Amino acid sequence: MTGTSHNIQQEIEHTHSLTAEPIFYIGNFAITNSLLNSWLVVIIIIIISLKIKRNIQIIPGKLQNFFEAIIEFFLEFFDSITGSREKSLKFFPFIFAFFLFIVLSNWMGLLPGVGSIGKVIEENGHLVFVPFFRGGTADLNSTLALAIIGVVTSHIVGVASIGIWNHLNKFINIKAILEIPRKIKEDKTVIMVNPIKALASLLEIITEIAKVVSLSFRLFGNIFAGEVLLASMAAILAFGLPIPFMFLEVLVGFVQALVFALLVLSYLVMSTEKH
Amino acid sequence: MEGIALAKALAIGIGAIGPGIGVGFIGAKALEAIGRNPEASGKILATMILAIAFAEAIAIYALVIAFSIH
Numbered sequence: 001m002t003g004t005s006h007n008i009q010q011e012i013e014h015t016h017s018l019t020a021e022p023i024f025y026i027g028n029f030a031i032t033n034s035l036l037n038s039w040l041v042v043i044i045i046i047i048i049s050l051k052i053k054r055n056i057q058i059i060p061g062k063l064q065n066f067f068e069a070i071i072e073f074f075l076e077f078f079d080s081i082t083g084s085r086e087k088s089l090k091f092f093p094f095i096f097a098f099f100l101f102i103v104l105s106n107w108m109g110l111l112p113g114v115g116s117i118g119k120v121i122e123e124n125g126h127l128v129f130v131p132f133f134r135g136g137t138a139d140l141n142s143t144l145a146l147a148i149i150g151v152v153t154s155h156i157v158g159v160a161s162i163g164i165w166n167h168l169n170k171f172i173n174i175k176a177i178l179e180i181p182r183k184i185k186e187d188k189t190v191i192m193v194n195p196i197k198a199l200a201s202l203l204e205i206i207t208e209i210a211k212v213v214s215l216s217f218r219l220f221g222n223i224f225a226g227e228v229l230l231a232s233m234a235a236i237l238a239f240g241l242p243i244p245f246m247f248l249e250v251l252v253g254f255v256q257a258l259v260f261a262l263l264v265l266s267y268l269v270m271s272t273e274k275h
Numbered sequence: 276m277e278g279i280a281l282a283k284a285l286a287i288g289i290g291a292i293g294p295g296i297g298v299g300f301i302g303a304k305a306l307e308a309i310g311r312n313p314e315a316s317g318k319i320l321a322t323m324i325l326a327i328a329f330a331e332a333i334a335i336y337a338l339v340i341a342f343s344i345h
Binding site: 258 | 324325338
């Protein structure tokens with residue numbers, strides 16, 4: 001198969017590695033199997049979007065109708081978080097892009113052939129099976145990148161909408177310290193309370209890091225654990241037993257994409273509010 | 276190394292106690308709410324699924340640690 005001569009008696013390891021395995025290298029950059037899947041998802045999204053865009057009509061055809069229904073449904077859903085249709089429309093392309101990419105990435109990991117078609121390579125003296133394709137979000141790098149994009153965008157949106165002084169004061173409450181000489185005549189306790197307020201807002205910085213970590217690990221953990229679960233079920237009994245777990249994985253893929261998108265949306269909305 | 280299997284088992288075993296109880300609570304409260312107001316069951320169901328995903332995430336963190344110990 002690969003040209004290396006290996007002993008037929010040697011057993012091929014089929015473990016699920018935590019990191020994505022590189023398939024080939026461009027220069028020094030490793031193209032991993034999860035990266036191939038992500039590119040495939042991007043190509044699919046581009047093809048579908050171009051197809052709908054070219055044939056937009058007033059009376060929609062089937063594909064356009066389907067997506068219009070989805071967009072209606074999601075706009076209503078986002079309305080319950082943002083509170084106003086205008087804000088929902090502003091944030092919708094960004095959040096829906098997250099949702100679409102993540103849900104397609106999750107589901108692509110369930111297709112037959114993904115994770116099962118691959119090559120056998122020699123590593124550390126024993127043979128390891130490396131699949132050509134693997135779920136895009138089953139790689140911590142993808143989910144970490146998505147989470148960082150979401151959180152950094154929430155900061156940028158915060159600065160753009162309420163100004164950099166207000167946004168900075170959410171994290172280091174300098175306003176509270178500056179107010180002390182002004183308010184000390186009316187309320188003597190201000191000299192005690194406001195420095196505490198200033199320091200307490202430093203905790204917000206830790207919350208930002210926690211947001212990135214929780215977003216990325218939630219998505220990665222769910223999809224990776226799902227992969228391992230399906231592989232284990234198929235190893236126990238390949239006929240019939242994986243079926244309910246496939247349904248579970250389809251549902252989990254959808255729900256996790258929804259949760260990710262809704263969390264990024266609520267971070268965006270929170271950063272546009274004053275305090 | 277000895278005890279690695281024990282470490283993995285304990286990581287996911289203890290880590291799943293809290294989320295298990297939490298998901299149970301969420302389901303119970305959601306059912307209670309549906310019982311009091313069956314018309315709102317669509318909204319309640321959607322919110323329940325969301326809350327369960329959050330609670331489940333904690334168990335997933337424990338699972339990832341269990342997988343990465345070696």
